[in-house]
Amino acid sequence: MGGKRKNSESEGMEGDNDGKNSNKKMKKEKTEILPSSIKNKEKRSAVHAKLKHQKKLDKRKKLKARAAAEKRALELGEEPPPKQIPRTIENTREADATVCMPDDEELFAGNDADEFSSILKHDRTPKILITTCRFNSTRGPAFISELLSVIPNAHYYKRGTYDLKKIVEYANNKEFTSIIVVHTNRREPDGLLIIGLPDGPTAHFKLSSLVLRKDIKNHGNPTSHKPELVLNNFTTRLGHRIGRLIQSLFPQDPNFQGRRVVTFHNQRDFIFFRHHRYIFETKESKQSDSKGKKAKDAKDESIAKEKVVAHLQECGPRFTLKLVNLQHGTFDTKGGEYEWVHKPEMDTSRRRFFL
Amino acid sequence: MPRTTTVECPGCPPFRALTFDALGLIKVIEARGKGGGVPQVVDRWGDPDASKCVLAACIDDRKTDPLLAVARKSGVIEVLNPLNGELSVTVSNVSNVGVRPEDDAIVGLHLFRRRRMELTSRLCTLLTCTTKGNASIKTVDMTDSPAYSGSPNTWNVCASGNIQCSQVNGSENYALFGGKGVEVNMWDLDKCAKIWTAKPPPANSLGIFTPTWFTSATFLSKDDHRKVVAGTNSHQVRLYDVSAQRRPVISFDFRETPIKAVTEDLDGHTIYIGNGSGDLASVDIRTGKLVGCFLGKCSGSIRSIARHSELPVIASCGLDSYLRIWDIGTRQLLSSVFLKQHLTKVVFDTNFTDEVKHDATDSAAHEAQSMGEVQTADETEKLPNKRKKSSKENKGSKNKASKEKEGSKKLKSKKRSKSLEHDVADDA
Structure with missing residues (x-):
């Protein structure tokens, strides 16, 4: 086989050389023939x-x-010659006027005045109410029990047959700061509604590719420490708002000894949720081992060679969110005003992102 | 598969607009240069402060000595000079002690156009209306700041419910109020008397009655106070004729979110409506037919629409923080400016011209010059485009002309039918 391939390759090389020569000749004769312009199928494919x-x-x-x-x-x-950077959709993203700049004083003034600032400034501690849609089974409750382990100070309330507006009223009276509603369709969670209270915005997300903890290989079990929060790539004005909405769900003083981290990573308008435990391990590299064999007086060197490696263990759940709309005020489908709605006419380019 | 068309933004004619936002900032947007100006923020007045959120604004744009009134969330009304932002007088609207201004916010504000006599005495008259229906007319002296000249003329518009919209007609004799649980009602401002109230439409065939909730209202034409257009929270647009009946003459649905802004055109039969999910459309109110929608990635609720009194241009703004300028004839987006905050109101300053500058400061003049240069460069580059545009415009104008003809025909027929109706009514 190998020989054959070599043969073919060498042939190919020769043929290629011939081809080049012929190509040059061809160039002299004609500029170029597109294979699609040849009508004979065999010739064309050749x-x-x-x-x-x-x-x-x-x-x-x-x-x-x-x-x-x-x-x-x-x-x-x-x-070495500079490495080439591949062109991706992200780094050729369309210029957008709404992308926030770090030196924008109006942005900070706006942030100070928004609905979440009281939570983010430690004036209120986040207290979350989690509920479901009216019919809820199998994966829904399992997902909710995992959400309860992810978000500290979250309380599950049975939905019953209450209107969402009534629930909002109730939660306001009980001084909750946010409501999360998990919507299930055909026994599979497919939507997430985050309502800021008392007058914060309502974000409706599409939830997809949900993987529960027990389906993750080598998963860890989270502790009850307050997690650290990582929010990635929320760049535009709308993105900042969504980021702050998510931030207001979590306590602002994480327990670092818990080594728990919750990540919301935005990429191409999809928000990926991951939940990990991490550990920093000091690891002696192999060289130091061999040196240790050779001589003991090189101990200082071996210490210097010690490497700190971060290890991650995922402890579920894992899911993806996509923003459908952001409503001004609390949940109100009939008389609500939208701050942002996705419309088909906005999809004029693959390289435009809103978050 | 998403569509992959790009919306081109041809420049817009020279204009000057003022926008008001949720942080209490007033931004001045100007476009210079003929046919291809890019609007830019030229000035920003005020400091960001959430308690100074602008709730209503009104401009009295005259050739000389224009005025701008701004109502803020803290219950303060400021009268400014719209040319340089100089504060001339502030009026506190907190009438009864013990009521927080947040609970009884101002929803409607109208600055009366001044007559010659008042001009000399530097007086200005304001009509304000709060959520609870406390309307008042005040005359304010601008020479020494916080002094009232003449007692405020106050009355209550509604016993219960919340007022959400108020409007004063072109000749400033009549005012219109409406809101949540309040039917549209009209007041004679000279006598301070209610002259007309609307009647809710009857329950439908299923016996379901939609509660009254008006979110926007306007007078249809400048010199006729009898025709009124109102938008409701249940996405209905209604035309009322005060002289005919108390129930709406025409009523139609528009999309599925509440109508948040209604503005009339100068021709007296076209209206522009904007709703809570960012749809903007123009409607011929004589027939109730949709003329067309304004498409252009408008993603947030529209709070305010303004019609320029000379150019064929409207401006819209809202929660998506963009100020958008649209052409009326083609319904094309001319340009958009991102203004960073939730906008509550936009007004045009119609006396702005490209050549003559109001605030003739040196720096601004320099800016204008440099901008002019840039634009000329742009123009030379965009010559072929321009030709296309001009041809399109010609076509557009032709279409318009034909449309107008049709419109006139329709009018005649309408008149006939109307006269017939009148006859019938007389018979009845």
């Missing part, structure tokens, strides 16, 4: 295959050349 093969070879050659250049630079002790 030309196309040839072209594709040629491209592949070129690419491999380029890669090899780059690797060689890097190696040479390393040997000579020079600066």
Whole structure:
């Protein structure tokens, strides 16, 4: 097989050389023939295959050349050529006027005046009411029990047949700071409603790809310490608002010895939720071990070689949120005013994000 | 599969607009240069403070000595100079002691256009209305700051319910109030007497009665106080004719969220409506037919719509913190400015012209010059585009002309039908 491949490769190389020569000739004769303009199917596919093969070879050659250049630079002790940065949807994101700048004083003034500032300034301690939609079974309660373990000072109340507006009223009287409603459809949680109280905004998220704790391999069990919170990539004005809404669910004074961390990571308008335990382990590298064998007086060196490694253990649940709308004021479907609603006419580009 | 069309924003004609937001800031937006100006924030008045949230504003834009009145959440009404933001007088609206201004917030504010006599004496007259229905007319002397000249003329508009909208007609003789649990009612301002109240529509075939909740109202035309358009919380737009009946003449639904803003056009039959989920549309109120929607990624509730009195342009603003300028004929988005806060109100300063500057400070003049240069450069680049635009405009104008013809025809037929109706009514 190998021999065959080699043969074919060498043939390919030869053919490629021939092809190049012929190509040059062709260029002299005609500029270029697109395979799609050939009407004969066999000929067309042959030309196309040839072209594709040629491209592949070129690419491999380029890669090899780059690797060689890097190696040479390393040997000579020079600066290696700069690494190329791949173009992704994120780093070619469309320019947006609503992206917040760190030196924007109006932003901070606005933040000071918003609904969450009293919680974030430690004036009120967060107290969360968790409830469900009216029909709730299997994965719904399991998810809620895990949410209760993630969010400190959260209380589950049975929904019963109460109106959500009544529940909001009740929670206001009991001095809750937020309400979370888990909506299930066909025994699978599919929506999350976060209502800030007493007059904070209402965010409606679509919930997807939920993985519960027991389905995660090698999962850990969280302690009852207050978790640390990581909010990633909330850049725009709307993103900041959503970030602050999420932030107001958690206590603002984490217990660092609990080594628990809750992450909300925003990427392309999807918010990924993860819950981890971490540990910093000091690990002696292999070199120090070998040195230890050689001589004991090199102890100081071995200490210097000790590395601190962070280990993560996931302790579920795991899910993804996507913002559907953000409503001004508490839950009101009929007379509510929206701060942000997704509309189909806003999807004019893949490279535009709102959070 | 999402659509992948881009909304092009051609520049807008020179204008000057003032926006008011939830932090109590007043921002001045200006666009300069003919046919392709990019609007920019040129000035910001006030310090960010949540308690100074602007609830209502009114401008009296005349050629000389214009005035701007701003009602704040703390119960204070400020009268400013809209050209440079200079505070001329502040009036406290806290009438009874013991009522917090937050509980009885101002919802309506109207600054009366001054007559010649008042001009010389530097007086200005204000009509305010609070949520609980306390309406008052005050005359304020602007020479020495907190002195009232003449006792305020106060009356109560409603016994119960919350007032949410109030409007004064073009000749400033009549005022309109409406709100949650309050039917639209009209008052004669000279006599301070209620002259008309609307009647709720009957319960539907299922016997369901929608409670009264008006969220916006306006007079249909400047010189006729008898026709009134109101928007309700149950996404209905209603046309009332005071001279005909107490029930609405025309009533139609628009989308599914409450109507938050209604503004009339100068032609007396087109209205612009904005709702709680950011849909903006123009409607011909004679027939109740939708003329068209204004499309352009408007994602937050529309709080205010303003019609420019000379240019064919409207401005809309709301909770998505954008000020958007739209063309009336083509219903195209001309440009948008991001203003960072939840906006509550926008007004046009119609006396702004590109050449003549009101505040002739040196720095501003320099800015204008440099801006002019930039724009000329832009224009040279955009020449082919411009040609296209002009051709489009021509087409548009033709269409308009034809439409107008049609409109006039319709009018005639309407008149006929109306006269018929009148006859019938007489017979009855």
